[in-house]
Amino acid sequence: MAALVWMTLCLAAAFAVDRSNFKTCEQSSFCKRQRSVKPGSSPYRALLESLQLSQDSMKLQLINEVNKVPLLLELVGLQGNMTRIKINELSPLRPRYEVPDVLVRDPPTTWLAVTGRDENSVELSLGDSGHKLILTGKPFRMDLLQGRELVLSVNPRGLLHFEHLRHRKDSFSDKVSSSVGSLWDKIKKLQRYHDPLIAGPTSVGLDFSLPGEGLGGDPYRLYNLDVFQYELYNLMALYGSVPLLLAHNTQRTLGIFWLNAAETWVDISSNTAGKTLFGKMLDYMHGGGETPQTDVRWMSESGIIDVFLLLGPAPSDVFRQYTALTGTQALPPLFAMAYHQSRWNYNDEEDVAAVDEGFDTHDIPCDVIWLDIEHTDGKRYFTWDTNKFPQPRNMLGRLAAKRRKMVSIVDPHIKVDSGYQVHNEIRSRGFYVKTKDGSDYEGWCWPGSAGYPDFTNPEMRTWWASMFSYDQYEASMENLYIWNDMNEPSVFNGPEVTMYKDALHQGGWEHRDVHNLYGLYVQMATAQGLEQRSGGLERPFVLSRAFFAGSQRYGAVWTGDNAAEWDHMKISIPMCLSLALVGISFCGGECGAGGRLSPDAELLVRWYQVGAYQPFYRAHAHLDTVRREPWLFGEENKALIRAAIRQRYALLPYWYTTFYHSYRSGQPVMRPLWVEYPDDVTTFSIDDQFLIGNALLVHPVTEQGAQGVQIYLPGKGEVWYDVHSHQKHHIPAYQRGGSIVPRKERVRRSSDCMYHDPYTLYVALSPQGTAEGDLFIDDGHTYNFESKAQYLHRHFSFASNTLTARSADSKGIFESPAWIERVVILGAGKPAAVFLRQPGMAETRLDFQHEPETSVLTLRKPGVNIGANWSISLR
Numbered sequence: 001m002a003a004l005v006w007m008t009l010c011l012a013a014a015f016a017v018d019r020s021n022f023k024t025c026e027q028s029s030f031c032k033r034q035r036s037v038k039p040g041s042s043p044y045r046a047l048l049e050s051l052q053l054s055q056d057s058m059k060l061q062l063i064n065e066v067n068k069v070p071l072l073l074e075l076v077g078l079q080g081n082m083t084r085i086k087i088n089e090l091s092p093l094r095p096r097y098e099v100p101d102v103l104v105r106d107p108p109t110t111w112l113a114v115t116g117r118d119e120n121s122v123e124l125s126l127g128d129s130g131h132k133l134i135l136t137g138k139p140f141r142m143d144l145l146q147g148r149e150l151v152l153s154v155n156p157r158g159l160l161h162f163e164h165l166r167h168r169k170d171s172f173s174d175k176v177s178s179s180v181g182s183l184w185d186k187i188k189k190l191q192r193y194h195d196p197l198i199a200g201p202t203s204v205g206l207d208f209s210l211p212g213e214g215l216g217g218d219p220y221r222l223y224n225l226d227v228f229q230y231e232l233y234n235l236m237a238l239y240g241s242v243p244l245l246l247a248h249n250t251q252r253t254l255g256i257f258w259l260n261a262a263e264t265w266v267d268i269s270s271n272t273a274g275k276t277l278f279g280k281m282l283d284y285m286h287g288g289g290e291t292p293q294t295d296v297r298w299m300s301e302s303g304i305i306d307v308f309l310l311l312g313p314a315p316s317d318v319f320r321q322y323t324a325l326t327g328t329q330a331l332p333p334l335f336a337m338a339y340h341q342s343r344w345n346y347n348d349e350e351d352v353a354a355v356d357e358g359f360d361t362h363d364i365p366c367d368v369i370w371l372d373i374e375h376t377d378g379k380r381y382f383t384w385d386t387n388k389f390p391q392p393r394n395m396l397g398r399l400a401a402k403r404r405k406m407v408s409i410v411d412p413h414i415k416v417d418s419g420y421q422v423h424n425e426i427r428s429r430g431f432y433v434k435t436k437d438g439s440d441y442e443g444w445c446w447p448g449s450a451g452y453p454d455f456t457n458p459e460m461r462t463w464w465a466s467m468f469s470y471d472q473y474e475a476s477m478e479n480l481y482i483w484n485d486m487n488e489p490s491v492f493n494g495p496e497v498t499m500y501k502d503a504l505h506q507g508g509w510e511h512r513d514v515h516n517l518y519g520l521y522v523q524m525a526t527a528q529g530l531e532q533r534s535g536g537l538e539r540p541f542v543l544s545r546a547f548f549a550g551s552q553r554y555g556a557v558w559t560g561d562n563a564a565e566w567d568h569m570k571i572s573i574p575m576c577l578s579l580a581l582v583g584i585s586f587c588g589g590e591c592g593a594g595g596r597l598s599p600d601a602e603l604l605v606r607w608y609q610v611g612a613y614q615p616f617y618r619a620h621a622h623l624d625t626v627r628r629e630p631w632l633f634g635e636e637n638k639a640l641i642r643a644a645i646r647q648r649y650a651l652l653p654y655w656y657t658t659f660y661h662s663y664r665s666g667q668p669v670m671r672p673l674w675v676e677y678p679d680d681v682t683t684f685s686i687d688d689q690f691l692i693g694n695a696l697l698v699h700p701v702t703e704q705g706a707q708g709v710q711i712y713l714p715g716k717g718e719v720w721y722d723v724h725s726h727q728k729h730h731i732p733a734y735q736r737g738g739s740i741v742p743r744k745e746r747v748r749r750s751s752d753c754m755y756h757d758p759y760t761l762y763v764a765l766s767p768q769g770t771a772e773g774d775l776f777i778d779d780g781h782t783y784n785f786e787s788k789a790q791y792l793h794r795h796f797s798f799a800s801n802t803l804t805a806r807s808a809d810s811k812g813i814f815e816s817p818a819w820i821e822r823v824v825i826l827g828a829g830k831p832a833a834v835f836l837r838q839p840g841m842a843e844t845r846l847d848f849q850h851e852p853e854t855s856v857l858t859l860r861k862p863g864v865n866i867g868a869n870w871s872i873s874l875r
Contacts, residue, residue: 028301033163034159035219040157041139042155043158045063046138047061051122053113056109057075057109058076058124076107078107078109079127083144085306087206093165093167097302099259107324121134126144131146141154141156151210151252154207156207157295161203161205162305163203196502203299203302207296210294211294212247219265219266219267219299220266220268221237222263223496224240225239238560239519239545239546239560240557241264242582243258243259245258246318252314253314253317255318256307261517262302262513264299319581319665319668323552323665326549327583329585329663330539330554331539331659332539333538334751335751336616339648341618342370343620343627349389349390349392353395355629359749360402364631365645365646366750367405368481370406370618373411379447379448380415396475403750403752405479411446413446413486413491414426414450414452427440429460431459433451445491456507456509468529470533484543488519520548520549523551540554543558552586557587559575559576568589572588575589580668583666591607599628604633604641605644608645609731640730650744653744653759653775658693669693672687673689673690675691680714682712689712695736695739697713700732701723707724737766737767737771738768739773740764745821756817761824763825765826770799774793775792775794775796777866785812793807794807802874804870819864819866820862820865822862823859823862824859825856825859830852833875834847838864
């Protein structure tokens with residue numbers, strides 16, 4: 001493909017990380033074994049005579065002609081232009097792990113039909129999509145075509161490798177040495193880790209090929225880890241992973257979703273010489289020279305092969321297909337899209353009050369103040385330090401009176417202390433992860449010795465959710481929300497700073513089977529708790545560090561413990577873009593840099609400006625850094641930071657509407673340019689500028705001392721943006737011609753204070769003199785928009801010199817006192833007169849102002865309610 005994008009946070013996996021603490025593929029025994037299988041003729045043969053075809057699925061056996069172990073292949077046609085392939089042992093000695101709770105439902109199926117066969121192949125038609133699949137018996141492979149075009153191949157290089165379960169007498173121990181880093185030198189970590197594989201090696205691997213060029217190099221690792229001071233541009237594992245690969249060229253966009261929660265490695269390479277005979281035959285049929293081929297190889301330590309082929313063909317189709325499987329981005333409450341102020345740690349209630357008052361004193365809006373681990377009683381979560389926070393309910397009440405919120409941290413490691421009720425409850429209920437001998441697993445984390453709740457257990461998740469009720473979480477109130485950190489899980493004295501792989505979860509599953517799900521389950525249970533405390537009425541807000549496919553259903557993520565360096569700010573853009581493409585739109589970098597270093601004023605200002613255009617906007621600071629509230633860096637810098645934050649608040653109606661579209665259709669909120677311009681090859685490699693929705697293009701300044709930035713405008717080419725000649729905004733941002741963006745320009749102390757304020761519509765005309773956009777409004781915090789259809793969805797369009805407002809969805813009914821204060825039309829000539837028309841009312845004339853130098857026409861006070869139908873004509 002012309003652009004091949006590997007979507008996992010390990011893309012930007014830093015400057016002082018001790019690599020010896022973490023495995024390479026050569027040190028990961030299953031990865032090394034899988035890669036020792038070299039391309040060539042596959043040892044597997046499809047037994048075509050075993051083929052069984054139902055209305056929507058095909059089953060047949062595969063036999064390894066070396067060890068004679070049979071596998072069962074199941075191919076399922078799915079509605080929406082998708083195909084599912086599952087490969088498992090035909091008769092395993094015991095069940096192999098299949099990932100639960102990630103798919104939102106059983107995907108609806110479509111019909112399959114055999115449309116041709118000979119002695120060594122079968123041709124299948126896949127529903128009404130026009131795709132056909134050619135299954136070759138010996139050697140086993142599958143080729144997916146649309147017409148005469150090869151879309152992708154399965155097992156083309158013969159790298160299917162399935163390690164079958166063995167009797168205990170055949171098992172062996174897989175010894176992995178682990179160098180020790182300074183983090184756990186201090187707590188006397190054992191020097192070596194002995195990983196017994198009870199049933200022998202059980203890894204699985206399969207390869208695919210895609211026509212077109214791609215990336216190549218070392219394998220990517222998907223294994224959620226707490227990597228302190230992570231490196232940039234490194235393929236090491238990091239906090240979260242989503243096993244989805246997207247491939248795009250000017251003809252189509254494809255996705256391969258590998259549903260496996262075990263440690264996974266992925267090889268990606270590009271070649272022509274390695275093309276198979278089938279691929280070369282297609283080149284010949286097309287009458288051209290050889291087309292480059294991208295080879296992708298997935299390797300997981302355990303589980304089964306369960307893979308979804310997302311066949312697009314457009315980018316929007318792939319996003320819709322993937323989120324139909326794993327869920328769309330949850331619609332956050334409005335306050336969560338506003339500005340958040342955090343630090344490890346605000347010292348006490350007086351410190352919180354001073355920070356809160358500081359925002360008002362300096363006229364800077366803020367919605368949320370955060371508390372890190374030091375607010376608790378000795379790192380006992382769900383508690384408060386009674387010396388520093390003796391009256392937390394009063395503190396929360398003072399914030400609520402300002403119409404602000406608080407977020408407190410609740411991590412999933414529980415202090416082992418017989419005087420701690422939470423620990424006693426989890427232990428008595430048997431909810432901790434176990435060791436192989438049946439005792440409670442204990443590791444070392446912030447509280448010291450800690451137990452780790454088994455979040456794979458639904459009963460444990462139900463109990464955890466109950467702990468967020470107001471009568472369980474002491475002094476909690478409606479305006480207290482939650483941050484889940486360290487949920488990879490992080491275990492300071494564990495191998496690679498995480499849990500032993502032979503630790504046992506509910507059902508007897510080893511941690512190796514479920515590892516990448518742990519963080520998702522923590523966030524899931526926490527979000528359910530916040531919902532339940534309100535009787536299911538209120539939408540939760542939960543920030544999580546670890547994530548997996550489907551995490552988008554439960555809240556936000558961030559890019560982790562970065563450093564106060566320019567490159568870390570810059571990398572936050574492609575990191576969040578990558579996450580948005582795999583469904584997780586609610587992402588942000590650590591504005592202001594969360595690491596140990598302290599940024600200088602220029603970097604801090606630029607980071608605030610970057611953050612203002614990322615979906616999650618939080619400033620955070622490490623315990624060891626100087627204070628960095630926005631007003632502490634001089635008047636000039638305070639003004640620039642305030643301007644950036646106020647820009648964010650002015651655009652909250654657009655952010656909220658764009659999140660609503662993401663919730664409904666799975667489209668990313670923050671998106672790379674190629675998503676909107678899939679035929680423009682120049683956009684394929686651009687990752688330092690991006691779009692918010694389809695209307696705003698942003699190119700933040702990420703270079704120290706930069707005088708400006710070179711911005712690529714699709715259809716126009718590159719333009720130079722001189723940052724010093726744009727003192728008013730100082731952030732390179734453009735509105736797309738043909739769009740209408742709603743704003744609220746009376747910025748107040750919080751989003752809730754602005755809720756009833758009037759709107760301004762910015763209408764940017766296309767070269768044809770047209771534009772359109774929309775606005776979604778509800779109460780901003782409950783599920784009433786779904787359960788009771790209490791919402792307004794308005795559509796605005798401009799054509800033939802007339803701006804029209806109408807309902808975009810007649811099912812929604814909601815009353816709002818907000819009104820249209822101004823309309824700003826960009827690219828307009830000066831009219832002789834402007835008239836407003838409303839149904840059943842006389843036409844009225846509007847005042848206006850025209851700036852001929854900029855072609856900006858401003859219409860003053862139309863005064864119409866935001867839910868009304870109306871039109872404005874320029875004459």
